[in-house]
Amino acid sequence: MKRGVPRQKVKYNRREALAGYLFISPWVLGFLIFTAGAMIYSLVISFSSYNLATGAARPVGTSNYAQLFEDPRVAVSLGNTLFYAVMAVPLEIAFALILALLLSRVGRGAGVFRTLYYLPKMTPAVATAAVFFLLLNGNSGAVNQALGAIGIQGPQWLVDPAWVKPSIVIMALWTVSGTMVIFLAAIKNVPVDLYEVAQIDGAGPVRRFFSITLPMISGAMFFNVIVLTIAAFQVFDQAYLLFWRDQSNASPEASLFYAIYLFQQAFRQFNFGFAAAMAWLLFVIILLITLVQVRLGNRFVYYEGDR
Amino acid sequence: MTNTLQTPGVAQARPELAASAARPSRWRRALKQPKTLAGRVILAGVLVLFALLFLYPFAWLLAASLKPRGEVFDNALIPKTFLPGNYVEVWNQLPLLSWMFNSVAIALLAATTVAVMSSIVAFGFAYFRFPGRGLLFGLVLATMMLPGAVTMIPIYLIWKETGLLGTWVPLWGMNLFGSAFYIFLQRQFFLGVPRELFEAARLDGCSAWGLFWRIAMPLSIPSFIIVFLFEFQASWNNLQAALIYLNAGSVEEFTAPLGIAYAMTKYSPSAGGQGDYQYVMVASLLVTLPMLIIFAFGQRYFVEGVATQGRKG
Numbered sequence: 182m183k184r185g186v187p188r189q190k191v192k193y194n195r196r197e198a199l200a201g202y203l204f205i206s207p208w209v210l211g212f213l214i215f216t217a218g219a220m221i222y223s224l225v226i227s228f229s230s231y232n233l234a235t236g237a238a239r240p241v242g243t244s245n246y247a248q249l250f251e252d253p254r255v256a257v258s259l260g261n262t263l264f265y266a267v268m269a270v271p272l273e274i275a276f277a278l279i280l281a282l283l284l285s286r287v288g289r290g291a292g293v294f295r296t297l298y299y300l301p302k303m304t305p306a307v308a309t310a311a312v313f314f315l316l317l318n319g320n321s322g323a324v325n326q327a328l329g330a331i332g333i334q335g336p337q338w339l340v341d342p343a344w345v346k347p348s349i350v351i352m353a354l355w356t357v358s359g360t361m362v363i364f365l366a367a368i369k370n371v372p373v374d375l376y377e378v379a380q381i382d383g384a385g386p387v388r389r390f391f392s393i394t395l396p397m398i399s400g401a402m403f404f405n406v407i408v409l410t411i412a413a414f415q416v417f418d419q420a421y422l423l424f425w426r427d428q429s430n431a432s433p434e435a436s437l438f439y440a441i442y443l444f445q446q447a448f449r450q451f452n453f454g455f456a457a458a459m460a461w462l463l464f465v466i467i468l469l470i471t472l473v474q475v476r477l478g479n480r481f482v483y484y485e486g487d488r
Numbered sequence: 489m490t491n492t493l494q495t496p497g498v499a500q501a502r503p504e505l506a507a508s509a510a511r512p513s514r515w516r517r518a519l520k521q522p523k524t525l526a527g528r529v530i531l532a533g534v535l536v537l538f539a540l541l542f543l544y545p546f547a548w549l550l551a552a553s554l555k556p557r558g559e560v561f562d563n564a565l566i567p568k569t570f571l572p573g574n575y576v577e578v579w580n581q582l583p584l585l586s587w588m589f590n591s592v593a594i595a596l597l598a599a600t601t602v603a604v605m606s607s608i609v610a611f612g613f614a615y616f617r618f619p620g621r622g623l624l625f626g627l628v629l630a631t632m633m634l635p636g637a638v639t640m641i642p643i644y645l646i647w648k649e650t651g652l653l654g655t656w657v658p659l660w661g662m663n664l665f666g667s668a669f670y671i672f673l674q675r676q677f678f679l680g681v682p683r684e685l686f687e688a689a690r691l692d693g694c695s696a697w698g699l700f701w702r703i704a705m706p707l708s709i710p711s712f713i714i715v716f717l718f719e720f721q722a723s724w725n726n727l728q729a730a731l732i733y734l735n736a737g738s739v740e741e742f743t744a745p746l747g748i749a750y751a752m753t754k755y756s757p758s759a760g761g762q763g764d765y766q767y768v769m770v771a772s773l774l775v776t777l778p779m780l781i782i783f784a785f786g787q788r789y790f791v792e793g794v795a796t797q798g799r800k801g
Contacts, residue, residue: 188753189629193617193618193619194617197616197617197618197696198616198617198619199620200612200616201613201615201616201617201621201694202612202613203612203696204608204609204611204616204696204700205609205612205624205664206614207604207605207608207609207614207664207665208628208665208666208671209624210665211630211662211664211665211666211729212627212628212665213770214646214665215639215643215646215662215665216631216634218642219638219642219643219646220634220639220642222642222645223638223639223642226641226642226645236645236648236649237539280538282570283534283535283538284520284532284535286522287521287531288521289536294535294538294539295791296787297539297543298538298539298542299783299787299791300542300543300611300780300783301542301545302547302782303721303776303780303782303790304776304779305724305725305742305744305745305775305776305781306725306727307725307727307745307748307749307772307775308549308748308773309545309776310752310775311748311752311768311771312545312548312549312769312772313545313770314752315548315552315560315561315765315769316545316548320563321561321563322534322563323544323563325549333511337502343728347688349665353515353540358542358677359794362791362794362795363794363795365795366795367666371508378799382566390676391627404797408797411633411635414635415635417638417727417728418725418727418728421727421728421731421749422727422749422752426749426752426753426761427753427756427758428759429756429758429759440637442765444639444728445639447640448644448731448732450541453641453645456641457641458639459637460635460637460638460641461638463635463637463638463646464634464635464637464638467633467635471633472588475510
């Protein structure tokens with residue numbers, strides 16, 4: 182991270198410092214109320230039984246946390262979410278990388294394709310879900326019709342518990358262009374001379390990809406993996422619209438994602454204490470996974486120059 | 489740091505750097521493009537194939553929105569029975585105009601406040617030197633890692649205590665305090681502006697606010713637009729907040745995403761509807777259209793903004 186001033190003993194100008202504090206004061210205030218304050222409040226609530234009608238929080242010790250282990254739906258939703266993340270993230274990375282590599286090799290016209298590929302990303306999640314709800318219809322959806330045309334009997338995507346998560350992965354892949362753009366920017370930053378030298382040394386395209394491109398874009402790779410993982414753990418919109426918007430859910434077990442269950446507990450059942458405990462568990466899980474990824478990342482990520 | 493150069497604003501503020509960055513990319517293109525005709529044809533074919541895959545759902549959506557109920561699932565991209573009347577009928581069926589109005593108003597409020605306030609905070613971090621600056625900016629970055637679920641309930645209770653439940657404020661009010669990623673983005677831009685520019689203005693008697701408002705802000709219009717558009721889109725898509733804060737109200741008070749969710753249930757046979765999905769498709773199309781229009785005009789801002797995200801690591 183670049184800093185504005187070199188790290189040395191700085192003599193602060195009082196008026197300048199005061200102006201600086203004034204400028205950042207809105208964020209400080211927001212941080213104190215909506216981040217730090219809210220986190221403390223959330224922690225307190227997680228150790229309480231909160232009555233929404235009276236606004237009274239009765240301390241209940243660790244029973245909300247104990248309930249995390251007793252309620253089988255916590256484990257189910259966590260398992261579903263983990264399963265989804267393990268399937269979605271590598272596929273998203275691979276697909277986005279392939280698209281970026283293809284686009285990086287186009288001279289004229291690359292902009293047109295990038296625009297077209299980016300359109301799904303501009304589509305509101307609700308509209309995406311509404312369209313795929315019909316495209317993935319098990320009996321007469323376009324996807325199964327296309328599969329049928331090549332002799333494959335398509336699954337009941339949104340009903341069969343085994344195909345619930347792949348359905349959401351398909352939607353994630355359709356909107357993968359944000360990840361693609363990040364890869365593309367990184368690929369364009371790889372110095373050309375590296376490829377020239379490698380070519381003179383007789384390295385083929387596969388070798389060049391693994392020995393030059395991949396190490397040189399490892400920073401973007403690292404960022405994408407972390408961001409996609411965090412997003413996967415909080416998957417909500419598509420799952421809500423496809424399965425949980427009303428009582429008609431055909432596979433309530435397989436489609437129960439962690440964020441869905443948390444939302445239901447918080448704003449449908451108003452079990453604020455239990456939901457807050459769930460949120461903290463999610464926070465710890467995401468934090469641990471991110472830490473592991475950062476650890477592994479430091480071993481593989483190559484940072485150029487001053488970064 | 490060559491990376492910052494791709495932010496459009498920096499390229500404008502320092503054209504000499506932008507020019508030097510632009511040159512190697514032509515070299516690179518000459519090197520990496522497929523050399524043989526067959527190679528080019530295959531590459532173009534694959535790209536077109538993917539483009540068709542990405543565009544198919546749009547074509548299907550458009551076609552379905554023009555079909556009668558019984559033909560939605562025939563999956564034809566050209567409707568056998570052409571029924572543009574769906575676009576008239578949907579206004580009788582759903583309060584689309586209210587939804588769109590609510591969504592536009594909230595998105596404008598959200599995007600304007602967050603862009604202005606994040607710029608102010610970012611300028612504080614970028615230009616002024618004060619004790620604790622590095623630590624505080626580290627905190628800004630750290631808040632980006634916090635899952636929204638952790639603060640979701642307390643924030644709801646804060647709005648409840650302040651009597652603002654049922655208003656629009658919970659959907660945009662927090663933007664008055666700036667937002668971490670946008671602060672990062674704007675700070676990154678301000679750091680690229682030569683410091684001498686500000687020092688000169690200060691010697692001419694410009695106030696601290698003047699430095700920001702009269703010099704930094706006009707220069708940062710491109711990245712300001714990135715922030716504005718990003719937040720507009722985020723607000724436009726925000727389903728969860730609408731579910732929390734507006735779901736209990738009347739249908740007219742819904743935002744567009746909540747409205748689509750409502751429409752999906754209303755027409756779903758499993759919930760007692762008739763399966764009039766052509767209306768859901770019309771509504772989905774109308775909700776998507778503003779985003780596509782914004783993208784048509786602000787494409788480079790979106791692409792730059794996303795690419796910048798990748799460089800913050």
